[in-house]
Amino acid sequence: MTDSDYPEEILQSLEDYNIDMRDFLPGHGGGAKLLLDFNKIKGVEQIEGIILKGREIANGIVADVVIKEGSKIEEPVHLCFGVNKEKGIQEIFPRIIAEDNTDVKIQAHCSFPKANGLIHKMFGHFYIGKNCNFNYSETHYHGENSGALVAPVAYMYVGENSVFENNFNLTKGTPGKVKIMLDIYAMKNSVIRSNIRAFGKNKKDSVRIRDAIYLEGENARSVLKMRAAARDGGEVLMYGITEGNAPHCNGHVECSEIVLGKGSICRARPFIRATDPTSSVSHEASLGRFPQKWLDELMAKGLTEKEATEVLIEAMLREE
Amino acid sequence: MSINLDFYSIFLKYLLNIVFIYLNNNHFEGFKLLLELKDITIPTEDGKCVIVNNISFGVKEGSIHAVIGPNGSGKSTLAYTIMGLQTFNPTQGKIYFDGIDITNMSLTQRAKLGMTLAWQEPARIDGLTVPDYIALGMKDKTNMKEKVREALEIVNLEPERYINRTIDESLSGGERKRVELAAAIAMRPRLIILDEPDSGLDMIVIEDFLNIFNKIKNLEMTILLITHREDIGMVADYGTLIWRGNHILTDEFPKVMLRYCAKAGLKEFCKRTLFTNDGKCFDEDYIDRIFREEGTL
Ligand SMILES: Nc1ncnc2c1ncn2[C@@H]1O[C@H](COP(=O)(O)OP(=O)(O)OP(=O)(O)O)[C@@H](O)[C@H]1O
Ligand SMILES: [Mg+2]
Numbered sequence: 001m002t003d004s005d006y007p008e009e010i011l012q013s014l015e016d017y018n019i020d021m022r023d024f025l026p027g028h029g030g031g032a033k034l035l036l037d038f039n040k041i042k043g044v045e046q047i048e049g050i051i052l053k054g055r056e057i058a059n060g061i062v063a064d065v066v067i068k069e070g071s072k073i074e075e076p077v078h079l080c081f082g083v084n085k086e087k088g089i090q091e092i093f094p095r096i097i098a099e100d101n102t103d104v105k106i107q108a109h110c111s112f113p114k115a116n117g118l119i120h121k122m123f124g125h126f127y128i129g130k131n132c133n134f135n136y137s138e139t140h141y142h143g144e145n146s147g148a149l150v151a152p153v154a155y156m157y158v159g160e161n162s163v164f165e166n167n168f169n170l171t172k173g174t175p176g177k178v179k180i181m182l183d184i185y186a187m188k189n190s191v192i193r194s195n196i197r198a199f200g201k202n203k204k205d206s207v208r209i210r211d212a213i214y215l216e217g218e219n220a221r222s223v224l225k226m227r228a229a230a231r232d233g234g235e236v237l238m239y240g241i242t243e244g245n246a247p248h249c250n251g252h253v254e255c256s257e258i259v260l261g262k263g264s265i266c267r268a269r270p271f272i273r274a275t276d277p278t279s280s281v282s283h284e285a286s287l288g289r290f291p292q293k294w295l296d297e298l299m300a301k302g303l304t305e306k307e308a309t310e311v312l313i314e315a316m317l318r319e320e
Numbered sequence: 321m322s323i324n325l326d327f328y329s330i331f332l333k334y335l336l337n338i339v340f341i342y343l344n345n346n347h348f349e350g351f352k353l354l355l356e357l358k359d360i361t362i363p364t365e366d367g368k369c370v371i372v373n374n375i376s377f378g379v380k381e382g383s384i385h386a387v388i389g390p391n392g393s394g395k396s397t398l399a400y401t402i403m404g405l406q407t408f409n410p411t412q413g414k415i416y417f418d419g420i421d422i423t424n425m426s427l428t429q430r431a432k433l434g435m436t437l438a439w440q441e442p443a444r445i446d447g448l449t450v451p452d453y454i455a456l457g458m459k460d461k462t463n464m465k466e467k468v469r470e471a472l473e474i475v476n477l478e479p480e481r482y483i484n485r486t487i488d489e490s491l492s493g494g495e496r497k498r499v500e501l502a503a504a505i506a507m508r509p510r511l512i513i514l515d516e517p518d519s520g521l522d523m524i525v526i527e528d529f530l531n532i533f534n535k536i537k538n539l540e541m542t543i544l545l546i547t548h549r550e551d552i553g554m555v556a557d558y559g560t561l562i563w564r565g566n567h568i569l570t571d572e573f574p575k576v577m578l579r580y581c582a583k584a585g586l587k588e589f590c591k592r593t594l595f596t597n598d599g600k601c602f603d604e605d606y607i608d609r610i611f612r613e614e615g616t617l
Binding site: 291292293294296297298299300301302303304305311312314315316317318 | 403405406426427428431432436437439442443445446447448452456457459486503504507
C-alpha cells in the first residue's frame with residue numbers, strides 16, 4: 001500500500017498530541033498495526049508474537065488482537081480508526097486478548113478531523129491474563145467543527161499479578177457528544193492505573209465518562225485519575241467508581257475538574273464502595289478554578305491570567 | 321555676567337551637597353534607586369486593621385537588600401504588595417520601579433516591567449515540567465533548552481536529573497525552591513524578591529545559597545531578600561528593619577542587624593555571631609549605645 005491510500009488529513013490530525021500517524025502506515029516504523037479508513041481496512045501488519053486480524057462488517061469492523069503467551073512486544077501495537085467524512089457511522093468491535101506472561105503496549109488512535117454529525121461506536125472486550133504488563137492508550141481527535149457522537153463501551157478483565165495501565169485522552173479539538181463507559185475487573189494482586197482526560201470547549205461539547213474499577217481479587221490495587229476542563233459552555237461529567245470487593249484490596253479515585261467561562265459545567269462524582277471489611281477505598285474530588293496562588297506564581301513570570309490558566313490546563317491534562 | 325554667577329553658585333551648592341552626603345555616609349542619596357516605597361500603608365484583606373504602617377525606603381540598583389523583622393511584622397505582606405498581588409492593596413502611598421509609578425499596575429504588568437517574586441512555599445503543580453516552568457518567563461525563547469540548563473546550573477541542580485521532572489510533590493522542598501529560583505533567574509528580571517529563600521534548609525545548603533546569591537548578583541539583578549536569618553542576611557549590602565508593621569531603619573546591613581538585636585535584647589547573640597567577621601565589627605561602646613537607645617541593655 002502506498003501512503004496516499006490513507007487520507008492525508010487523518011495522518012496529520014494528531015499533530016497536536018505530538019503523534020505522527022504516518023509512522024503507523026504499513027511499511028513505516030516497526031510494530032504491528034491495523035488501519036481503518038471509515039469502514040474499510042486499509043492495512044494490517046502482524047509481527048511475531050501477535051495475531052492481528054480485522055473483518056469488515058456492515059458499518060465497521062471486528063478487530064481481533066491476540067498477544068501470544070510469553071511474548072514481550074517491544075514496539076507498540078497501533079490501531080488507527082480514522083474517518084475523513086463529516087457524517088456516517090463507524091462501529092468497532094475490538095476483542096483483545098493478552099495471554100499469560102505477556103508484555104504489550106497498544107495505542108488506539110481515533111481521529112475524525114472533519115466530523116460534523118459523525119457517529120463512532122465501540123464495543124470492546126479486553127482479556128488480560130496472568131502476570132502481564134498491559135498498557136492501553138486511546139487518543140481521540142474529533143476535529144474543530146462540531147465534533148462527533150462517540151460512544152465507546154469496554155469491558156476489561158485483568159488477571160492475577162498483572163499490571164494494567166489505561167489512558168484515555170480527548171483534550172484537543174472539539175469533542176462533540178461523547179459518552180464513555182468502562183468497566184475494569186481486577187483480579188488477585190493486579191494493579192490498575194486508569195487515567196482519563198477530557199476538555200470540553202464550547203456549547204456543543206458534552207462529555208460524559210464513567211470509569212468503574214471492581215477490585216475482585218485479594219490485594220488488587222487501583223488508582224483512577226479523572227481530569228477535565230470545560231470552557232465557554234462546554235459540559236464534562238465524570239463518574240469515577242471503585243469497589244473494593246476482596247480482602248486487602250485498595251483503591252483510590254481522584255477527580256479534578258476546572259470550569260471556565262459562563263455556562264460551562266463540570267461535574268465530578270467519585271463513587272466508592274467497599275464490601276470487604278479489610279479493603280480500603282478512598283476518593284478526592286476538586287472542582288472549580290485553579291488556586292489563586294498558582295495563577296499568581298505564573299503571573300509573576302509575566303503571564304496574563306488567561307495565559308496562566310491555559311498553561312495550567314495543559315499541565316493538568318498532560319499525559320504522565 | 322550675573323547669569324554666570326548664578327551658575328557658579330548653583331554648581332557650588334551641588335558640590336557642597338555631594339560632600340554633605342558623603343560626610344553623612346548616606347548611601348541612599350545620589351545612587352539610582354530601582355525600587356522605592358513612599359509612605360506605604362497596607363490594611364488586612366477585610367480592611368479592619370493595618371498590617372504595614374506608613375513605610376518608606378529604597379532599594380539600590382545592583383544591591384542585595386535584606387528585609388528583616390520578627391514573625392508577623394509584615395515582611396511577606398510587603399513583598400506581595402510590591403509584586404502587586406490582588407488582595408494586597410495599599411490604602412496610602414506609592415511604589416516606584418525604576419522611577420515609574422507602579423502602584424496601580426497589575427501583577428502581570430509589573431512582572432513585564434522586569435520584576436518577579438519567588439514564594440516562600442512555591443506551589444506543586446502536577447503535569448507542569450521543570451523545563452516548561454523555567455521557560456515560562458523567558459522573554460526570548462530561542463535556545464530555550466540551553467537557557468533552561470543554564471538556569472538549573474546556576475541554582476546547582478544537575479540539568480540531566482531534572483529536565484524530565486515535573487514540579488509536583490515528587491520534588492523535595494529544597495529542590496522545589498531551587499527550581500523556583502531558576503525560573504525567576506531565567507526571566508532575567510531587574511529585581512527578584514525572595515521571600516525567605518532559606519526557610520526549611522539546613523546549614524550546608526545555606527552555604528550553597530549564599531553562592532547562588534552571588535551568581536545572581538553577577539547577572540546584574542537586584543535582590544530584595546526577605547529573611548529571618550542573620551547568616552543569610554550577611555550577604556546583603558543593605559537592610560531594612562520592620563517592627564510590628566513599622567519601618568525602623570534602612571542602612572548598611574550590619575547596622576540594621578545590630579538594631580534588630582538591640583530591639584530584641586539579644587546582646588550575647590549579637591556579640592557572638594554577628595559582627596566579628598568581615599571587618600564589619602562594631603566596638604563594644606557602639607553596641608552598648610545602640611542597646612541603651614532601645615532600652616535593652
Ligand atoms: N485579616 C487579618 N486580621 C488581622 N491580622 C492579620 C490579618 N491578615 C494578616 N494579619 C497579620 O498581619 C501580619 C503580617 O503578616 P506577614 O505574613 O506579612 O508577616 P511576616 O513578617 O512575613 O512574618 P513571617 O516572618 O512569619 O513570615 C501578621 O501578624 C498577621 O497575623
Ligand atoms: Mg513571611
